[in-house]
Amino acid sequence: MMRARTDEDDFDPSGLIQIGTVKSVDLAAARCIVETGDIETPPLRWIEGRMGATRIWSPPSAGEQVLLICMDGELGGGLVLRGIPSDAFAPAGNSAEELIEFADGARIAYDPEAHRLTAQLPGGSTADITADQVTITGNVAIDGDVTVTGKLTAEDDVIGGGKSLKSHKHSAVQPGGGQSGPPV
CATH class of the missing domain: 2.40.50.230 (Gp5 N-terminal domain)
Known part of the structure; x- marks a missing residue:
C-alpha cells in the first residue's frame, strides 16, 4: 500500500x-x-x-x-x-505494417499501405470462428480441401473440374431407366 x-x-x-x-x-x-x-x-x-x-x-x-x-x-x-525493444526481444517489424508476433511463430498483421490483413499460423495450428453467421464479401480462394456438414447453397453456377452444374451436357443419353454417360 x-x-x-x-x-x-x-x-x-x-x-x-x-x-x-x-x-x-x-x-x-x-x-x-x-x-x-x-x-x-x-x-x-x-x-x-x-x-x-x-x-x-x-x-x-x-x-x-x-x-x-x-x-x-x-x-x-x-x-x-x-x-x-532490446537485444533479447527486438522490434517485430520495421515498416508501416502493424503486427503481433507470438512465441510459437504465429503472426497477425495489417499493412495500411497495401490494405492487407494477414494471419499466419505455424504448422499443426487451427483457426476457429464461432458465430451465428459469418459473411465474407469478395472473392474467396481456398488452397485445400473443404468439408461441409450442412447444406451448401449457390445462387449462381457451381463448377467442379471445369464442368458447369447448370450448363453441362451428358454423353450416351438413353431413354427410360438407362443412365447417361459422364458430363462432357
Whole structure:
C-alpha cells in the first residue's frame, strides 16, 4: 500500500522511473518480478492496453525490457510498463505494417499501405470462428480441401473440374431407366 510522502522524507527522484527486465511472471496473480540493476522488485502489476469493459490480456515475458513507474519512489507500489525493444526481444517489424508476433511463430498483421490483413499460423495450428453467421464479401480462394456438414447453397453456377452444374451436357443419353454417360 502506498503512503503519502511528507516534506521530512528523503526523496530521490531517480527512483520514480527505472528501466528493468522481467525476471518471472505469475499468470494466475497477474504479477511479475522485475530486476533493475542489483534490485529485485516484489511482484508488481503490469499495465495492459485496456482494462475496462474491453479488456486485453497480454502478459509480459521473462527477459522483456520494461519501464518501472514507482509512485513516491517505492518499488513495492510500482507498475510495469511493457514493450521496450532490446537485444533479447527486438522490434517485430520495421515498416508501416502493424503486427503481433507470438512465441510459437504465429503472426497477425495489417499493412495500411497495401490494405492487407494477414494471419499466419505455424504448422499443426487451427483457426476457429464461432458465430451465428459469418459473411465474407469478395472473392474467396481456398488452397485445400473443404468439408461441409450442412447444406451448401449457390445462387449462381457451381463448377467442379471445369464442368458447369447448370450448363453441362451428358454423353450416351438413353431413354427410360438407362443412365447417361459422364458430363462432357
